[in-house]
Amino acid sequence: MRIRQVKEVEIEGLGERIKQARLNSTKSLEQICEEVEVSRTYWYDIEKETLKGALSVENLRKIEEVLGVDFGVSLKGDSND
Template identity: 55%
Template sequence: MLTVQVKKSIVIVKDFPGLGERIKKAREGDKRSLTQICKDSGVSRTYWHQIENEATLSPITEDIVRKIEVTLGVDLGVSFD
């Protein structure tokens, strides 16, 4: 018998004031170039600048935050608890 799968997604949006600045400070403390950091995290340079300047048009995903944390070796304090 054939079936159809249904997926339910829950979206939670929360403000994290100063997150862009914390990311920028962590990046500036890294020895790699911005180009290399972006490559390692899978985030484009343009999007990275939007994040640092807190100028994204829509909320960034938790997945992106986690990739940035892993790449920079920091905990940015983003939690939904």
């Protein structure tokens, strides 16, 4: 039997931190989006913090991996804890 737990947390300024990490990266926006598997529009919504829903922890971890950074976001039960 599977049980699903959904938890959302607000991380102030995360979009700007992601943007700065992108700007400091040697990768192009197109390359980053391809590796993270998101569209440019979705990426800009992440940076501007205007997503209609929440950023999934899976996408956050992909972003961290592709950009080579750790944003220090820890959620109980996350595989990075």
